[in-house]
Amino acid sequence: MQHYWFEGPWTFTLPIKVNTANNRTISVNDVNEAGIGLESVTVTPFEIHINEVYLNHDKADYFPVVLDAQGKYIDAAFLPVADHDISRITVYLCDYLEYMDELKGLKYEDGFKELLEERAVYKKEVLLE
Structure with missing residues (x-):
């Protein structure tokens, strides 16, 4: 494998605008007796982001798992919505x-x-x- 480097004063301008018009956040605000729960779920046209709650717990001690409406595992840190029925999701911590x-x-x-x-x-x- 060969690598190439090009030296020079590189500057780039990318005219990208973030469109958040179709984003929505569903407030859940649910915590179990152990202080573990779900604050909200944010849905964009591309992904789902869950916001967990860990009162008196370290977030690193837990792992979120999300299944779509068909019970299909959604794989990724920011959960991609492509190929999933996201009319409802089930969040497991x-x-x-x-x-x-x-x-x-x-x-x-x-x-x-x-x-x-x-x-x-x-x-x-x-x-x-």
Whole structure:
């Protein structure tokens, strides 16, 4: 593999405007007895972003998992909406180590939703229509 470098005074101007007209935020404001929950869900034409709540907990100890209306796993940090029915989503907050060690490898298997139902420390269904 060969690499090329071009030296020079590089400056770029990209005329990009962010259009937030079709973005919406659904306030959830739900916390369970352990202080773990969901503040809001923001939906854009391209992705979903969830805003979790961890009162007296470290966010790094938990992992969010989102399933679409069909129970299909949505994969990514900012959840892409392409190829998903996002009329409603279900948000699960799982113990990070348990998710990484035991659940993550099963995310595309039958029965994954049932495992989340049993093991998640928090669950909330959110209507996005």
